[in-house]
Amino acid sequence: MYIKQLENGQVRYTQKYVDKKGKTQKVQITLPSKTKVMQARAKSYWKKKFY
Incomplete structure (x- = not known):
């Protein structure tokens, strides 16, 4: 993951x-911040997209 x-x-993952x-x-x-919660949200979005 690149940030x-x-x-x-805003932050682009x-x-x-x-x-x-x-x-x-x-x-x-693109999400509003770089917190651990937002990183987890980006990962869950990708899991839905890939699988």
């Missing part, structure tokens, strides 16, 4: 994965 602080104060066809895909989610 980047944006100019407007980026995750790369390999899909079923073997291509590398990238999923991004």
Whole structure:
């Protein structure tokens, strides 16, 4: 997981994965802060997206 602080104060979480066809895909989610709760929320979003 990559974390980047944006100019407007929000945080962009980026995750790369390999899909079923073997291509590398990238999923991004923007959340308001960089706390552990927000990181967990981003991970739960990705689990729903990937599986």
